[in-house]
Amino acid sequence: MKAPNFDPIIGRELIGRVRELARHSDSTTNYxxxxxxxxxxxxxxxxxxxxxxxxxxVRVDAVGSVLxxxxxAAPGAKTLLMxxxxxxxxxxxAFDGVLGILAPIACVxxxxxxxxxxxxxxxxxxxADEEGARFQTSFLASRALVHGAGAIRDLVGRRDAEAxxxxxxxxxxxxDPSREFAGIDxxxxxxxxxxxxxxxxxxxxxxxxLGVVTSIAAGTRHLVKVRGEAGHAGTVPMPxxxxxxxxxxxxxxxxxxxCSAGGSLVGTVGILEVKEGTGNVIPGEVQFTADIxxxxxxxxxxxxxDVFAKCEAIARRRGVAIEVVAKTxxxxxxxxxxxxxxxxxxxxxRVIPGAPARRLPSGAGHDAMILAEVTxxxxxxxxxxxxxxxxxxxxxxxxxxxxxxxxxxxxxxRHFDR
Amino acid sequence: MKAPNFDPIIGRELIGRVRELARHSDSTTNYxxxxxxxxxxxxxxxxxxxxxxxxxxVRVDAVGSVLxxxxxAAPGAKTLLMxxxxxxxxxxxAFDGVLGILAPIACVxxxxxxxxxxxxxxxxxxxADEEGARFQTSFLASRALVHGAGAIRDLVGRRDAEAxxxxxxxxxxxxDPSREFAGIDxxxxxxxxxxxxxxxxxxxxxxxxLGVVTSIAAGTRHLVKVRGEAGHAGTVPMPxxxxxxxxxxxxxxxxxxxCSAGGSLVGTVGILEVKEGTGNVIPGEVQFTADIxxxxxxxxxxxxxDVFAKCEAIARRRGVAIEVVAKTxxxxxxxxxxxxxxxxxxxxxRVIPGAPARRLPSGAGHDAMILAEVTxxxxxxxxxxxxxxxxxxxxxxxxxxxxxxxxxxxxxxRHFDR
Numbered sequence: 001m002k003a004p005n006f007d008p009i010i011g012r013e014l015i016g017r018v019r020e021l022a023r024h025s026d027s028t029t030n031y032x033x034x035x036x037x038x039x040x041x042x043x044x045x046x047x048x049x050x051x052x053x054x055x056x057x058v059r060v061d062a063v064g065s066v067l068x069x070x071x072x073a074a075p076g077a078k079t080l081l082m083x084x085x086x087x088x089x090x091x092x093x094a095f096d097g098v099l100g101i102l103a104p105i106a107c108v109x110x111x112x113x114x115x116x117x118x119x120x121x122x123x124x125x126x127x128a129d130e131e132g133a134r135f136q137t138s139f140l141a142s143r144a145l146v147h148g149a150g151a152i153r154d155l156v157g158r159r160d161a162e163a164x165x166x167x168x169x170x171x172x173x174x175x176d177p178s179r180e181f182a183g184i185d186x187x188x189x190x191x192x193x194x195x196x197x198x199x200x201x202x203x204x205x206x207x208x209x210l211g212v213v214t215s216i217a218a219g220t221r222h223l224v225k226v227r228g229e230a231g232h233a234g235t236v237p238m239p240x241x242x243x244x245x246x247x248x249x250x251x252x253x254x255x256x257x258x259c260s261a262g263g264s265l266v267g268t269v270g271i272l273e274v275k276e277g278t279g280n281v282i283p284g285e286v287q288f289t290a291d292i293x294x295x296x297x298x299x300x301x302x303x304x305x306d307v308f309a310k311c312e313a314i315a316r317r318r319g320v321a322i323e324v325v326a327k328t329x330x331x332x333x334x335x336x337x338x339x340x341x342x343x344x345x346x347x348x349x350r351v352i353p354g355a356p357a358r359r360l361p362s363g364a365g366h367d368a369m370i371l372a373e374v375t376x377x378x379x380x381x382x383x384x385x386x387x388x389x390x391x392x393x394x395x396x397x398x399x400x401x402x403x404x405x406x407x408x409x410x411x412x413x414r415h416f417d418r
Numbered sequence: 419m420k421a422p423n424f425d426p427i428i429g430r431e432l433i434g435r436v437r438e439l440a441r442h443s444d445s446t447t448n449y450x451x452x453x454x455x456x457x458x459x460x461x462x463x464x465x466x467x468x469x470x471x472x473x474x475x476v477r478v479d480a481v482g483s484v485l486x487x488x489x490x491a492a493p494g495a496k497t498l499l500m501x502x503x504x505x506x507x508x509x510x511x512a513f514d515g516v517l518g519i520l521a522p523i524a525c526v527x528x529x530x531x532x533x534x535x536x537x538x539x540x541x542x543x544x545x546a547d548e549e550g551a552r553f554q555t556s557f558l559a560s561r562a563l564v565h566g567a568g569a570i571r572d573l574v575g576r577r578d579a580e581a582x583x584x585x586x587x588x589x590x591x592x593x594d595p596s597r598e599f600a601g602i603d604x605x606x607x608x609x610x611x612x613x614x615x616x617x618x619x620x621x622x623x624x625x626x627x628l629g630v631v632t633s634i635a636a637g638t639r640h641l642v643k644v645r646g647e648a649g650h651a652g653t654v655p656m657p658x659x660x661x662x663x664x665x666x667x668x669x670x671x672x673x674x675x676x677c678s679a680g681g682s683l684v685g686t687v688g689i690l691e692v693k694e695g696t697g698n699v700i701p702g703e704v705q706f707t708a709d710i711x712x713x714x715x716x717x718x719x720x721x722x723x724d725v726f727a728k729c730e731a732i733a734r735r736r737g738v739a740i741e742v743v744a745k746t747x748x749x750x751x752x753x754x755x756x757x758x759x760x761x762x763x764x765x766x767x768r769v770i771p772g773a774p775a776r777r778l779p780s781g782a783g784h785d786a787m788i789l790a791e792v793t794x795x796x797x798x799x800x801x802x803x804x805x806x807x808x809x810x811x812x813x814x815x816x817x818x819x820x821x822x823x824x825x826x827x828x829x830x831x832r833h834f835d836r
Binding site: 198199200201202205217219221229230231232233234235236237238239240243245246248249250252253256259260265266267268269270271272273274277278279280281282283289291293327362363364365387388389390391392 | 616617618619620623635637639647648649650651652653654655656657658661663664666667668670671674677678683684685686687688689690691692695696697698699700701707709711745780781782783805806807808809810
């Protein structure tokens with residue numbers, strides 16, 4: 001087996017930049033960078049500076065995303081768009097999003113240093129808002145890039161926790177919330193490619209640095225309300241109880257069991273609340289969330305139907321009432337384009353010889369889902385250290401893995417000729 | 419089958435008094451009467467008045483309990499103590515406690531009206547604090563009656579939600595928190611008998627008005643902490659998860675299953691909390707309470723051991739950590755004296771002919787547990803309407819059942835000759 005082919009120094013530099021950018025945080029104690037805060041604007045300027053140092057022409061769009069452009073070898077070439085987001089969740093991980101901005105910049109810097117250009121113009125989008133933690137505006141920046149001003153028109157009145165309207169935050173950051181602007185012209189695009197930390201343990205557990213995303217999972221979120229009958233914990237015999245928590249516990253296990261059928265399917269009960277829970281009172285009312293995802297919609301639909309049919313059966317058998325409320329609209333599965341999967345895989349295999357690249361679905365949502373509305377998308381995953389945790393301060397990528405990601409992406413760019 | 423033998427008018431009067439007393443509430447919207455509030459002192463005075471009208475000599479003890487005495491037919495007789503509490507839980511039910519004060523008063527009033535006295539002196543204790551909702555002082559009043567000033571010495575510094583110390587609340591109510599007083603002399607007591615609403619659905623479901631309590635359940639309360647690993651709900655495959663909530667759900671069902679073995683055993687998870695629960699995050703930490711009770715201590719011990727061994731096994735299999743903390747000291751089971759059970763049963767059977775009286779354990783704690791430290795105790799349960807709910811505004815007793823309780827208790831008093 002041949003050794004991987006990469007420059008360890010370039011990985012160390014990338015990790016250094018990720019750590020430097022994480023210091024631009026809304027919080028003094030953790031990494032939190034939300035849309036249009038002073039820390040967010042500082043990060044925007046730092047990214048723009050790195051883009052310029054990499055030989056790119058830089059502009060800031062109407063919603064504050066930073067776009068750097070590196071022209072193709074020949075005029076008239078289409079644009080290969082790459083990127084990810086530089087906002088974060090609260091108390092987040094430094095690599096989420098940022099890696100997908102800084103790795104492409106490192107590639108362009110390397111091309112620029114060597115005087116190379118490739119078959120496509122490269123544009124790197126540093127999206128200003130994807131997590132939407134401040135104004136509850138997931139994917140705002142990529143939606144604005146794809147669809148233009150219409151994508152944010154209904155959002156500018158939203159207020160943050162301090163009741164500051166989004167429009168006012170935009171004006172304070174030098175942006176004009178009433179400005180009209182068009183979405184990107186799909187005819188100019190060759191594809192969109194996003195590098196992202198895996199945010200899970202699959203590559204880590206299989207000892208692989210990089211992976212090729214096959215699709216971004218479809219998902220549904222439901223709120224399940226279970227109503228039984230409260231009663232004194234000491235005085236109601238077990239056969240006479242209609243315990244809402246015991247019923248909910250059985251439903252939690254039914255969700256876990258059905259969603260363990262294999263493949264990309266996952267199911268999670270992340271919130272469960274006993275209403276007015278007291279140690280010596282039989283729970284009368286329980287609410288829980290059910291988050292179900294799968295790489296394809298048939299799998300998701302079948303699993304969701306089975307799960308809620310099972311929950312209804314549990315409720316009937318136990319004599320409790322159940323109400324299942326769709327909490328968010330289902331997210332459709334977004335397949336990554338086959339040709340991009342194959343090219344990313346080929347690049348990974350050239351950089352890490354000896355085995356076919358691992359292909360895996362993405363359970364998390366990414367800006368690529370929005371770009372998929374107008375162009376083919378591909379994604380490369382980078383191994384997530386620390387047990388695979390993400391959205392968490394211990395989220396990490398190793399220097400070697402960062403270097404391998406840059407090497408594979410650079411290989412991909414040099415072979416890109418659509 | 420002979421018809422029950424009772425006076426319906428006397429039941430209506432008793433329910434009227436229960437409802438009247440419930441209007442002395444700390445709250446304008448529900449029935450809440452906590453220790454030494456103005457409403458509590460008004461209720462105390464109303465009870466004293468009813469005792470006096472029933473021909474009783476009345477005194478208020480050092481902690482505010484109201485004691486009414488009706489002398490025996492002959493001098494030198496022992497005292498049959500009866501009673502219950504007139505404080506409540508917050509948003510409680512009007513019958514809990516109060517029924518066990520007003521039913522004996524109604525019996526004495528009837529004896530007094532007819533010029534009857536019985537073989538024992540009757541003393542009715544209206545205990546000022548049993549629920550302990552204001553100062554977290556369960557059974558304060560019966561402990562003080564049984565053990566004297568030493569029982570409250572460590573409690574007088576406790577503060578209510580408005581930071582008022584118990585000692586100050588006592589002084590404001592005309593009581594002296596530093597007063598020395600002795601506990602009751604056991605040699606003077608023939609027994610203690612408490613009438614109480616069942617607080618459960620057993621009598622209701624079996625269509626019986628009254629029951630004989632066999633024992634007051636032993637109980638334990640534990641706090642169980644489960645630690646797994648938090649993770650992104652979309653990105654961690656099911657087989658790699660260590661979901662603290664799924665583990666806890668399995669434990670909840672294990673507790674329910676083991677405690678459904680029959681007899682008096684019951685087990686309840688009343689509180690379950692997902693720490694920092696978020697819909698799209700696999701739960702990393704969950705806490706829940708386990709309340710297990712049984713009429714005898716062997717059953718309780720065996721069930722508790724089995725339950726926590728099962729929880730440990732679930733934790734091991736799922737790779738999560740578990741910590742089981744005893745939250746409150748276990749309460750020992752208190753058997754009701756066989757001779758009192760038999761006499762209460764005989765009285766019920768004379769009033770409601772045709773079937774042996776139903777004997778059942780009490781899952782809830784009562785002042786009788788404290789009195790059992792110095793004398794034999796017996797308890798009569800009265801059917802709980804509204805599905806058997808208690809500690810709840812819909813707690814109810816019918817007029818006929820109240821009349822039957824008075825009739826049975828009066829029969830018991832007339833036959834009491836120990």
